[in-house]
Amino acid sequence: MKILFIATGSQATVYGMAPLAAAVQNAGHEIILAGNDPLMRFAEAIEIPAVSVTPEPIRHFMGNGGAGSTPNPPRDLREEESLNFGRAFARMASAEWDALLDLVEDWPPDLVVGGSMSYAAGLLATHLKVPYVRHAEYLRIPMAEIDPVAEEGLRPDLERLGLANLPDPDLFIDVSPPSLRPAGAPDAQPMRWIPRNPQRRLQRWMYARPEGRPRVLITSGTHFRMLSGGSMRRLVDRLTRIGAEVLVAAPEETAEELGGDLGDVRVGWMPLDVVAPTCDLMVHHAGAATAMTVMTAGVPQLIVPPNFHTKAIARALSGFGAALTVPPEQEPGRDPVETMAAGCGEILSTPRYRQRAQALAEEIAALPGPPSVVRTLETLTAS
Incomplete structure (x- = not known):
């Protein structure tokens, strides 16, 4: 055939x-x-x-x-x-x-x-x-x-x-x-949706969870830049201040641009299907493959959706209780980085988000x- x-x-x-x-x-x-x-x-x-x-x-x-x-x-x-x-x-x-x-x-x-x-x-x-x-x-x-x-x-x-x-x-x-x-x-x-992405030789940090602290992975976005270098640095600083290990997944050209601004943070291309299950939170713009990979891993999400399709994904996940959505259009006077950091803090401190994310992962695995x-x-x- x-x-x-x-x-x-x-x-x-x-x-x-x-x-x-x-x-x-x-x-x-x-x-x-x-x-x-x-x-x-x-x-x-x-x-x-x-x-x-x-x-x-x-x-x-x-x-x-x-x-x-x-x-x-x-x-x-x-x-x-x-x-x-x-x-x-x-x-x-x-x-x-x-x-x-x-x-x-x-x-x-x-x-x-x-x-x-x-x-x-x-x-x-x-x-x-x-x-x-x-x-x-x-x-x-x-x-x-x-x-x-x-x-x-x-x-x-x-x-x-x-x-x-x-x-x-x-x-x-x-x-x-x-x-x-x-x-x-x-x-x-x-x-059943199965993650599929390019691979590279794995390093231990990609598949081993950090001990004693949560891991947050932020994607820079391929078509949509979620945060500028300065804003990304501020978000990373807020997350490390509450004890999180932060990873930033980015294409190589974006990684070169961001790397000097983020200090001792891993920045670059990452095999998302391997890294996602080691995370406690994913921050991204609701790119379709990213959202589905994170759902399959049972990890809660903070989503900043830029268009009507990604907003539909964000509404579905937030409505189920497996994510929080931060609108990219902020109210005047509100700092988007502070809004995102507060959302991350809420997800990491509230077990219900992970429970709902794991319920979705179980549904996917049963298909x-x-x-x-x-x-x-x-x-x-x-x-």
């Missing part, structure tokens, strides 16, 4: 689809992952065979207007962001189309698995008359808000295929723990693993 995976968006989509792709390979089937060119290095880093179908990242397709635009102005920022996302993913699907047709002419798949915003996957499966699987790669993807906008943006492509609407998947895979699935979510095949979902994929192609 040949299965084509189509990832659209950031590296989180590659990491989110990788466990199922690996399980397909381990079951003896062939896979290729298609995506935009910037995703190739992330696929290569985790040893997923991948091919570029557009040179541009999703950010190239963002912006107002264009296909799928609405004649009415958005009611609020949330609506505006969902419109922009929907238009962008529609444009990307159209941009990928010719390259995908060339790919499947050389390598015809028996089944197409698309990420939740990979609209080209459903169109391609319809064109090939093979099963289509929609794979939600992480928590709280706002498909109900984005799909109608993308559908309008893809109207010419749909009409060319004789479709009135976006094609329904033959199977929808959802990695959300049951307690965090929103009301009215479509029926889904649940699947079917990717190998069992592969057997479901096999039945789709057999039928």
Whole structure:
């Protein structure tokens, strides 16, 4: 069996689809992952065979207007962001189309698995008359808000295929723990989320918990810088003052920038799947792969979300009691570093946050693993 995976968006989509792709390979089937060119290095880093179908990242397709635009102005920022996302993913699907047709002419798949915003996957499966699987790669993807906008943006492509609407998947895979699935979510095949990220040779501090003090890991952010160097130093100082060991996970270029400001603090790239279980608190901006990895480890979170998708993740986790959310838009006169430090102190001193985080981790661990979902994929192609 040949299965084509189509990832659209950031590296989180590659990491989110990788466990199922690996399980397909381990079951003896062939896979290729298609995506935009910037995703190739992330696929290569985790040893997923991948091919570029557009040179541009999703950010190239963002912006107002264009296909799928609405004649009415958005009611609020949330609506505006969902419109922009929907238009962008529609444009990307159209941009990928010719390259995908060339790919499947050389390598015809028996089944197409698309990420939740990979609209080209459903169109391609319809064109090939093979099963289509929609794979939600992480928590709280706002498909109900984005799909109608993308559908309008893809109207010419749909009409060319004789479709009135976006094609329904033959199977929808959802990695959300049951307690965090929103009301009215479509029926889904649940699947356990498994962390997948690049690795390096491990050092003892990465997998061993510190003795006698809590460990707090702060992520600098890949696309969104959560704190400037001076603000990061102040937060680190506040946390070390209450006895915490602080780690700062950052890309190498950011680590070089921050390293001189943070003193005797480990700063740099870290294998999050290994380090997260040793932590008592994670501070981050609700990047999808980061949030899911921390959930799987059963660690409470302090989240500073920058956009409507990350805010949806933050609302879900905070509503469950496994996180605190600090809005990036602070009230005049309030110091964001002080707000974050106070939130960290509350989480570290209140056992309820860890208890709720561990409850989510137990839910995730109880979900079917990717190998069992592969057997479901096999039945789709057999039928």
